[in-house]
Amino acid sequence: MAALDAARSADAVTIARSVINVAQRLALPLTDAEAPPALDLEAQSGSGTAPQASSDGVERVGERLVTVLFADVRDYTTTSSRSAPADVADRIAAMQRWALLSVEQHHGVLDKFAGDAMMATFNASGWHVDHTQHALEVAVGLVSSTARLGLPIGVGIAVGPAIVGRLAEGANVSVLGTATNMAARLQTAAHGGEILMSDDAFRRVRDSLPALVTGAEQCVLELKGFEAPVPAFRLTMASG
Numbered sequence: 001m002a003a004l005d006a007a008r009s010a011d012a013v014t015i016a017r018s019v020i021n022v023a024q025r026l027a028l029p030l031t032d033a034e035a036p037p038a039l040d041l042e043a044q045s046g047s048g049t050a051p052q053a054s055s056d057g058v059e060r061v062g063e064r065l066v067t068v069l070f071a072d073v074r075d076y077t078t079t080s081s082r083s084a085p086a087d088v089a090d091r092i093a094a095m096q097r098w099a100l101l102s103v104e105q106h107h108g109v110l111d112k113f114a115g116d117a118m119m120a121t122f123n124a125s126g127w128h129v130d131h132t133q134h135a136l137e138v139a140v141g142l143v144s145s146t147a148r149l150g151l152p153i154g155v156g157i158a159v160g161p162a163i164v165g166r167l168a169e170g171a172n173v174s175v176l177g178t179a180t181n182m183a184a185r186l187q188t189a190a191h192g193g194e195i196l197m198s199d200d201a202f203r204r205v206r207d208s209l210p211a212l213v214t215g216a217e218q219c220v221l222e223l224k225g226f227e228a229p230v231p232a233f234r235l236t237m238a239s240g
Helices: 002-009 013-025 038-045 076-082 085-105 131-148 178-189 199-205
Strands: 061-073 108-114 117-122 153-165 174-176 194-198 213-221 230-237
Touching: 061 085, 061 131, 061 178, 085 108, 085 117, 085 131, 108 131, 117 131, 117 178, 131 153, 131 194, 131 199, 131 230, 153 178, 153 199, 174 178, 178 194, 178 213, 178 230, 194 199, 199 230
Parallel strands: 153 194
Antiparallel strands: 061 117, 061 153, 108 117, 153 174, 194 230, 213 230
16 A cells, blocks of 8 residues: 555654554555554654564554454264274374464464364454454364364354453463453354354455355354353355
């Protein structure tokens, strides 16, 4: 975006912020050169000390609009009882390797593995406006790849504001907000091979669903920890 480049060359921080805000509201893609971390603009503005950032661009503590993904293998106990422990371990390890690579390729942060479950956050750095699309691409690939491993998973995806950062020196990235709870509950409600998306998350990607997604059914769910029924979309994928 030429306007953003001109604003930066003139050191017009306020204008640069406005261009970024407008681009985000209109869902216009920004290249990496056009959308550097917010801390760069803070440093230019001279308004205090810029927040510390790690090598992955995540500030120590900051508020972000993020997309959170939870995934968990369905019927894991049954699968484990029918297979040799070494075989199950190999399949889980393969799933984790694929997930780690895919999340990194889609500019996400893989917050944690817990056996057969995982959590990832997209836009933890605040650099991307298409973070929900990236999360969905990871989810679709994960469902497809784990099906081939005989590990059907359910996935939950939600979007919302969150406090993101490392709350202690050397700690993993923490993501504190309603979106984290929502994604976890949606994952619990998803069947094997399904992706459940919050209403807000689905509306961000409904016009660009991956080709493997064959259906998107609106539903209303009673989720633990949420007083009111939660509108969501249940995505199904082509088998095989």
